[in-house]
Each structure stands twice: as C-alpha cells, then as structure tokens.
Amino acid sequence: MTDGGFGLGELLTAAEEAPPMESVSVVAEHLEHRFGAFTVSFLFVDVVGRRVVRLTTGGMDGGEDGRSRGIPLSGSVYDEVLRSQASRVEEAGNGGYRVVAPVTNRGDCLGVLEVFLPAPVDDTALRGVEEAAHALAYIIVTDRRFTDIYQWGRRTTRVSLAAEIQHQLLPSASCCEADGLTVAGALVPADRIGGDTYDYALERDTLHLSITDAMGHDVDSALLATLLMGALRGARRLGESITEQAERAHDALVDHGRGAMATGQLMRVDLEDGSVEIVNAGHPRPLLLREGEVEEVSLVAHLPFGIPSPFPYEAQKLHLRPGDRLLLLTDGMQERRAARVDLAAVLRETRDLHPREATRWITSVVLDACGGHLRDDATVLCLDWHGHEHGHGSGARSRRVRMGADTAPAGRSD
Known part of the structure; x- marks a missing residue:
C-alpha cells in the first residue's frame, strides 16, 4: 500500500480552499491519493443520540421528507468506536477492508470516519486514516460556522x-x-x-x-x-x-x-x-x-x-x-x-x-x-x-x- 499524495498540511489547506460542505470530499481525495481508498463517509450522531447519519462525497443520506436517514447506533461498530475512541479494522464483504476511526476534537466526539481500502491495513495506513479523521474534526469545527449541513444532518425527526x-x-x-x-x-x-x-x-x-x-x-x-x-x-x-x-x-x-x-x-x-x-x-x-x-x-x-x-x-x-x-x-x-x-x-x-x-x-x-x-x-x-x-x-x-x-x-x- 503506497503512501504517496499530499500530506496533512496540504489536506488542511485544500479543506480551507473548498466550500464548507465539501469536507468529506477533500478527505476522501486525500485518502484516495495516499492509500487507494474507494469509499469514504463521515457519520455523526443525531440529536436524540440513538442513530448515526451518513455524509458521503455525494452529500447527506436524506429521506423523501427532507430529513436525514439514520442508522441505529446501539450495538453497531460505530457505537463501539464512539465509546472506546479506538479505531476498528475489519474485512469488508466486497473483498476490501474497512477502517472506522473516531473524529474527535478536545474530547468533543463529532462522529466517525469510515474508510474502505483495497488492501490489508498496515500500521502506516491505519495511522494515516486516524490522522485524517483527527484533521477532519478540526475542519468540521471550522466549517460548521458557515453551513447548516451538519445541523440538518443531525435531525432524523422534525424539530x-x-x-x-x-x-x-x-x-x-x-x-x-x-x-x-x-x-x-x-x-x-x-x-x-x-x-x-x-x-x-x-x-x-x-x-x-x-x-x-x-x-x-x-x-x-x-x-x-x-x-x-x-x-x-x-x-x-x-x-x-x-x-x-x-x-x-x-x-x-x-x-x-x-x-x-x-x-x-x-x-x-x-x-x-x-x-x-x-x-x-x-x-x-x-x-x-x-x-x-x-x-x-x-x-x-x-x-x-x-x-x-x-x-x-x-x-x-x-x-x-x-x-x-x-x-x-x-x-x-x-x-x-x-x-x-x-x-x-x-x-x-x-x-x-x-x-x-x-x-x-x-x-x-x-x-x-x-x-x-x-x-x-x-x-x-x-x-x-x-x-x-x-x-x-x-x-x-x-x-x-x-x-x-x-x-x-x-x-x-x-
């Protein structure tokens, strides 16, 4: 697995230059260049605290009523990572490998980063995904001042x-x-x-x-x-x-x-x-x-x-x-x-x-x-x-x- 592409400094610069709703796309491009990642998502907990909502490079996973869809949190790998603040690596059904890493800033757990990679995950790749997840936390803390997408995404019920x-x-x-x-x-x-x-x-x-x-x-x-x-x-x-x-x-x-x-x-x-x-x-x-x-x-x-x-x-x-x-x-x-x-x-x-x-x-x-x-x-x-x-x-x-x-x-x- 290669470690080419731009580093974290370039990642933060690219995020600052991109529209605030494109944070996941910037991180996905970074991980694709470095490790060949082919699917990247950010998942965060809804207002009630019982479901997680997925944000991908294509946008929010939304329902027909305009509210975001949610995935039950209890018992999921996302719940485990949120609670333990430790990354989880496992084989995926498509022949690749899945990494789920916490996205956290000063103890404020914003969600998790889910990344699918084509090859077994070595220490370099795991560290790279975790660094990208940590950088994403800083990016979101900054970007959410300029967009409603993160507020909207947490609403699986009408407010x-x-x-x-x-x-x-x-x-x-x-x-x-x-x-x-x-x-x-x-x-x-x-x-x-x-x-x-x-x-x-x-x-x-x-x-x-x-x-x-x-x-x-x-x-x-x-x-x-x-x-x-x-x-x-x-x-x-x-x-x-x-x-x-x-x-x-x-x-x-x-x-x-x-x-x-x-x-x-x-x-x-x-x-x-x-x-x-x-x-x-x-x-x-x-x-x-x-x-x-x-x-x-x-x-x-x-x-x-x-x-x-x-x-x-x-x-x-x-x-x-x-x-x-x-x-x-x-x-x-x-x-x-x-x-x-x-x-x-x-x-x-x-x-x-x-x-x-x-x-x-x-x-x-x-x-x-x-x-x-x-x-x-x-x-x-x-x-x-x-x-x-x-x-x-x-x-x-x-x-x-x-x-x-x-x-x-x-x-x-x-």
Whole structure:
C-alpha cells in the first residue's frame, strides 16, 4: 500500500480552499491519493443520540421528507468506536477492508470516519486514516460556522421552533477535555420543550458551569431560557462574580415580568486547587461520586430566579478531590415516571465510562423509564475532576491526548 499524495498540511489547506460542505470530499481525495481508498463517509450522531447519519462525497443520506436517514447506533461498530475512541479494522464483504476511526476534537466526539481500502491495513495506513479523521474534526469545527449541513444532518425527526431555540442556547461542543478536568452535558427534550439549558466556559484558571430550567413549555420556556442565558453569559464575560451573575439572571426575569421564573445552579471552579463556589437558585442538588460512594451535595437553596427575595444570593463552598465526579441535573431527571430510576446507583454503575458516555447513558435510562416520552426536559452536566498538574493530591495529572481524545482511563485520575 503506497503512501504517496499530499500530506496533512496540504489536506488542511485544500479543506480551507473548498466550500464548507465539501469536507468529506477533500478527505476522501486525500485518502484516495495516499492509500487507494474507494469509499469514504463521515457519520455523526443525531440529536436524540440513538442513530448515526451518513455524509458521503455525494452529500447527506436524506429521506423523501427532507430529513436525514439514520442508522441505529446501539450495538453497531460505530457505537463501539464512539465509546472506546479506538479505531476498528475489519474485512469488508466486497473483498476490501474497512477502517472506522473516531473524529474527535478536545474530547468533543463529532462522529466517525469510515474508510474502505483495497488492501490489508498496515500500521502506516491505519495511522494515516486516524490522522485524517483527527484533521477532519478540526475542519468540521471550522466549517460548521458557515453551513447548516451538519445541523440538518443531525435531525432524523422534525424539530419544533422551541427546540430550535433551545439547541442554539447550548454550547457548540457538548464535551470538553482539558488539563485536570473533563466536562460533558446531555439534554433530552420533552415532548413539549421544558426550557432546560446547560453551559460551560473554560478560562486560564477557572471553569464556569451552569444548568437552568425555565418555567413553562415550548416557545414560552425557550424565550425565558434565552433571557436567562443571555444574562448569565453577559455577566460572566464581564468578569462578574458568581453571585453577580445570579443577580443579573434574576433581574432579567423580573424585568421581563409576566411571572417569569427559572431554577438554576451556577458553579465556579478554581483550576488550581479544585475549590468550588456554588449558587443554588431553587434547583435540584448535585450528586457527588467520591471513592465509589454517591452523596447529594448539601446546599441551601435560594429562591428561583425571578421570584423577589429579601435575601441576596450567596456563594456556597465545595472542594473537589482528584477522582471526583460531580453530576448536575434538572428536575426532569427526577420526574414521577422516572422515580423508579436510582440515579445514585446509575452514577456508580457508570463511573468507569467517560463523562461523554456517562451522560448519554444516564439520560437514556431515564428516557427508557418514561417509555420514550418525557413530560419535562431531562438534562445532566457531568464534571470529572482529575486535579491540576500542580494541584493537591497524588491523583493530579496533566492531560494525555491521542487523536483529540484523552487517553487516561475513564473514571480514574492516574
């Protein structure tokens, strides 16, 4: 198998020169020149998280109704690669060989690259496909600013106006790995959108987290969530304290009037020592997994945003230790039909999963318990604290990366 053709630098240059919807075509040409690849696809997970959608050099695999077709994810090779972040090589029925490699950027798993090659896959070819997959992650992160193709492709079901607003409020990446921490979020919308949001922002020495639940359903709750997130992000970007951020969110809902109300939880994590400031505005308490045991974090709940109170918001304290996993959640995770789910037990059972997979598993358990129909949005935000390289504790470590994903074993800090 030859290794001719242009290299990764030329690949990135070619991608920049091509239209943003031609990312797969550029990568396919690169792999055809180097290894004789004859079929190349990018597959990514749909909004619900239960199917993957195929994008080829010919475009999206779309249905007659204008929505993309999906391939069931559970039990597939794509699911295995997404979960393990390890490539899979196998013989194909056409006499060739198939390579499926993760397409990941800073822990945000965008999908998988599927490549069919005409000859047995040696180390050079496998490394070449994996490098192309990693490059594709950077290309897509850039290109999706300029095209709707990736947003459209994730929609295997019709999206309501409320859901459209809600999706735009979420971070552009549902997962982020950094030195000392991993954070991942998941949101499963209710049949009638319930106004949940989550957010995170990473600075040089600080991680900001928030999870909120606006009152009402559908467009009304989505509009309240928009006010809430706008106020929180605006205050955060001005460098205001966590209590000032809470006050801005409260004021935004009070000024809106009409009985606007939302619960929320804001966190500010010091990346040097793992100390945490928390403001709880009438929101469900987080769960802390520490050394195999789960406990609810003891917090005093202030009144929700939008409800006048004579008492100002106060920041409460928590100190994270290397190896801790913290789970923030909305009340949709605890609704009546999901009451049979022991969230503490599920959190323990998923402790060895990456936060990206743990959040998907936990929300899926709740969705299944509700028969696939939620009365309220079910949202979780998971933080794994490994500890800063210069932080306290023997478990502290720096990030170790391969192909855009952290290589440290999930659920461990060593």
